[in-house]
Amino acid sequence: MDQCTHEVRAEYWKGIIKACGQRPAGQSAKNWMDENGICEQSYYHWQRKFRQKAYEEMRKNSDAVPAVAEKAEFSFVEIPYCSSAKKNGQMISGSTVAVIGTSTLKIEITNDISDSLLSLIIREASHA
Numbered sequence: 001m002d003q004c005t006h007e008v009r010a011e012y013w014k015g016i017i018k019a020c021g022q023r024p025a026g027q028s029a030k031n032w033m034d035e036n037g038i039c040e041q042s043y044y045h046w047q048r049k050f051r052q053k054a055y056e057e058m059r060k061n062s063d064a065v066p067a068v069a070e071k072a073e074f075s076f077v078e079i080p081y082c083s084s085a086k087k088n089g090q091m092i093s094g095s096t097v098a099v100i101g102t103s104t105l106k107i108e109i110t111n112d113i114s115d116s117l118l119s120l121i122i123r124e125a126s127h128a
Contacts, residue, residue: 013046016046029043095111096108105125107121107125
């Protein structure tokens with residue numbers, strides 16, 4: 001198989017694997033594949049190829065980036081609190097328009113947040 005054909009097939013299977021990953025909650029991958037006419041053996045063949053490639057790239061780059069910093073420093077940033085509010089179902093100043101969350105963190109973003117504060121939150125949350 002030439003390189004062009006391989007790349008086209010790889011893109012096709014990336015789309016299928018992504019779509020299967022976004023299947024409805026509670027639906028098994030096998031059920032989804034059956035409903036969409038996807039050969040289970042081919043699906044797992046391509047999934048394994050993509051995982052192996054990602055693993056090889058991760059291993060290749062692991063020397064350049066340490067897994068854990070030698071000295072972890074923590075910094076705390078004070079973020080002003082704004083309460084949420086709605087009037088007649090419409091968001092008003094101070095109401096929550098987005099939530100950034102992890103298993104240990106929840107940040108509610110209001111519609112009147114300043115660009116500098118949003119940048120600070122994103123920068124700090126990415127290191128949390």
